[in-house]
Amino acid sequence: GQQIHFHESLPSTNVTAFQLAAEGAEHGEVVITEQQTAGKGRRGRVWTSPPGVNLYFSAILRPELPPQRASELTLVAAVALAETLREQDADARIKWPNDVQIDGRKVAGILTELSADPDQVHFVVLGVGVNLNSGPEDFPPELAETATSLSRVLGRRVNRALFTSSLWGRLEEWMDLHHEVGFEPVRQRWVELSSTLGQEVRVRTDRAELRGVAEDIDAAGALLVRTPEGRLERVLAGDVEQVR
Template identity: 40%
Template sequence: MGQSIRNELIRVLIASDATFLSGEEISRKVGVSRAAIWKHIEELRQEGYEIEARPRHGYRLVYRPDRVAPEEIYPHLQTVAFGREIRYLVQTDSTQIVAHQWAREGAPEGAIVIAEEQHQGRGRMGRVWHSPPQTGIWMSVILRPPIPLSHAPHLTLLASVAVRRALAKLTELPVKIKWPNDLLINGKKVCGILTELRGEQDQIHYVIVGMGINVNAQVADWPDWLKEVGTSLRHELGRPIHRASLLAEILAELEQSYQGYLERGFAPIREEWQQMAGILGEQITARTSQGSYTGIAEQLNEHGALLLRTEQGVVPVYSAEIEWQGDSSGEN
C-alpha cells in the first residue's frame, strides 16, 4: 500500500509541472490523509527528492534524482502490461538471475526486473557487462510467448528493433543494429541484448529478454579497453538523459513490437531489422562453433539466421561472433 501511495504522490507532483499544490488537493488526488502525505514527502526528501513547502501554497516538486525506481517509471508508462509489475533493486548480481527466479514463481508476462547497479551483468557467451551504478538501464523483461521453440531467435531481433526505435526516437542519434544483439552508434556499442529461455520439446515456458544500455555513463571514467569499443548516449549527445522516461519509451516500443509480432508474424520485424542493420552488404567474418566464414552479409531468413554469401555458397549463420571493417564495438 505504501509503495502505491508513493507512486501516486510522485505522479501528482510531476503532473503539476512544478506549480504548487495544496496539501488538501494532494490528499484528495492521492486518496490519503494530509498527515500521510506529509510522511511520504519526508521519506522522498530523504531519498534525494527536493520538494518545496510554502505556507498557504502547499508543495511543489523542485528536483528529482535520476532513479529507475517504480515511482519514477509509472508516471511515464504508456503500456498495457509491460512494466506494470516491477522488481526494483539498488544492487544485484544480475537482473537475469532474478528474472529467472521470478518467472519460475509465476511472474506475469511483461514483468520487469530493473537495477541501479549490477555486479555480474551478463552478456553473450558468458561475458561480463560493465554496469556502473545509476548510469544505465540494466533490465530484464519476462515474456511468455505462444510460439514454437524454433521461433525463439525472433525475439532477440524483435527486441533489438524495438530498443533501437526507442533510442532513435528520444535522441535522434544514428543507432544501428549489429547482428544479432548489439546496438551501435558510430561503430561503438551502446546496448547489448541477451535472450534466454526455458522450455521443453517444442514448448516455451518463458523467455527473459535482458538489456544493458549505457545511458549516462561518463566515457572518460571508463577503463581504456572499454573506451575503444563502447559509448554512451550521454557521450554522444553531450547531455544526460532521464533514464526512467527512456525506460518507459523502450517498454512501449517493446510491447508494440511484441504484440505486432504475435498478430502478424516475423516478416515486419525482419524487414525493419534489415533497414536498420549496419552490416548488410558488408564483407564480414562470422566465427561460429563450426568454424569461421567470410563473405557478404545479405539478409535474414525467415528463421532469423543471417545469410552469408561465401565463395562456397550461401551459409545461414545462427550464432556467431561477427567482425567487419566498420565495427569497433567488440564485446562489452
C-alpha cells in the first residue's frame, strides 16, 4: 500500500523520508508535516517552514533509472508544480533547474536526494515545499523581495488539502508518462513553462561563474548557455540569475 506518514512537526521531511527509504519503504510512500524545524533548501540553504500554512512533503521513489538520469525527476516535479499553480490562475513559471516562481518570486522549491551505486539508483527522495498561505511576516526579512506565496498572489486563502491532492494527482500522471515514454515529453512541457530560456543569465556553479543567453535544456535536463564568445556551455547544476 502507498502509505502517508503524517507528522505535526519534523526537522525535515527529506531526512525522515531518507531514513524510511533506507529501512525499505516502498515507491510512492510520502512523508508530510505541518512544519519543519530544519527545512533544507538546495545548496545547503534553509527552507523557511512555518506551521499550519504551507505544504512540505517528501515522496520516496524507486525509479528504474541510472543515477545520471535521476535529475530528470526534479524537472518532472517542477512541471507538475507549475501546472497545479496555473490551475489556480497564478502565472507560475519555472526558473532552471527547479524553482517555481510567480511574478519572478519563488513560491515553491524541490530538493531531490538519492541513494545510488554507480550503475543503479536505490531510491530517490523528492522533497517539495510550496508557500501556500504564508504571509511576509512568516519569512525572514531577506526573503521579502525574493519569495512569495500563492495566497499573496491570488489575494485569497488557498485550501491546502485540495491543492495537495491536485498536485499529487499531476505528479503521478507526469511520473507515469516519464516512466512509460521517457524524458522528451517532460522536457517539452518544461520548455513551455520556463522563464529562463531566451534570457540573459548569470550562472554560478561550484567552480565558476558564467554569463550568456540560456538557449535550451538538453535531453538530460542540463542548461545550455551561449557565451558572448559564441561557445555553448552545458550546466548540470548551479544557481541562475536572470540578468534581464
